[in-house]
Amino acid sequence: MLDKEEELTDSSEEELKPDTxxxxxxxxxxxxxxxxFKLNQDExxxxxxxxxxxxxxxxxxxxxxKSIFFLGLTTLENNVAQKMGEHMKVEDGEVSFxxxxxxxxxxxxxxxx
Numbered sequence: 001m002l003d004k005e006e007e008l009t010d011s012s013e014e015e016l017k018p019d020t021x022x023x024x025x026x027x028x029x030x031x032x033x034x035x036x037f038k039l040n041q042d043e044x045x046x047x048x049x050x051x052x053x054x055x056x057x058x059x060x061x062x063x064x065x066k067s068i069f070f071l072g073l074t075t076l077e078n079n080v081a082q083k084m085g086e087h088m089k090v091e092d093g094e095v096s097f098x099x100x101x102x103x104x105x106x107x108x109x110x111x112x113x
Contacts, residue, residue, distance in 0.1 A: 035069075 022038035039047060055064045087097045 020040070021043070024034075024036040024038075026034040026036075028034060051061065051064060055061070059067075084097065089096050089098055
């Protein structure tokens, strides 16, 4: 069995690729939901190494994963609020957003095409 230092060294070439994950969301009674992530073998090994290196002693795996998930949501929410604040204008008590149009190609197509 590898010790933590060897595991971290071995994981340096592994990457987490969330765009390839299978994600399943199941809505349950009483406003509950279950979220399942399916990781491939490399992603699973990378997460295990990350968990072994960062999870505080005494914290269960379930609570560790929930903490990471909600920390990510909070960070995303803060980033969105910051970007909105950067483009917000207030004139005569009216709030508007000055969002520059993206001049590059997009994946969206218009109805005219």
